[in-house]
Amino acid sequence: MDQNKVKDLIDEALALNESLYLVDLDISTNNKIQITVDGDNGVPLSECIRISRNVENSLDREEEDFSLEVSTPDISHPLKLKRQYIKNINRILKVKTAEQEFEGTLIAANDVDIVLQWKAREPKPIGKGKVTVEKTVTLNFKDIKEAKVKIVF
Known part of the structure; x- marks a missing residue:
């Protein structure tokens, strides 16, 4: 899985809501894509769904199988940005x-x-x-x- 392509798709989705930003992107060897986004005023579930759909609809499962997870930062994790x-x-x-x-x-x-x-x-x-x-x-x-x-x- 091309990390730069996924990052570009995330940036494209985040551009529609300036208050959101990418905290972390992790793509494992078995193509599990984990995206963590945060927002200046929190992140509604609808935004996680929108970002997920934007990424998922732009990737071809026939070409490369993957799993996708879009979430917000866990409160127990340290601040990164x-x-x-x-x-x-x-x-x-x-x-x-x-x-x-x-x-x-x-x-x-x-x-x-x-x-x-x-x-x-x-x-x-x-x-x-x-x-x-x-x-x-x-x-x-x-x-x-x-x-x-x-x-x-």
Whole structure:
């Protein structure tokens, strides 16, 4: 199966809805095509069906047999694209870098980095007891090893 041909078909389908974007495309050796798409405002089932039909109708099963799956990213999987970070502003993220882990609310994201914010209890500068302080960290995308959205019930 030609990955470039499949990618072109996906891009053609995504061009009809600017809020959607390709997260991942995987074609296994036995021609199982797995397409993962996301959207700035989520992805309705009807869009997954439309993308699937666009790809399926343009490929010839007589020429090469295949299976096709179009889905949205699993919440348990790490974020892959900068656009996914922007979509998840104001959500709690768990972010791992080579040196440490952070957990906080994503308050900003751009093409270069993200900003996390959280509250922490620290000893008072003078006297006994603790005080709650707001912490903020800016992390460059190249330093992020993994980032996942934390599910809060």
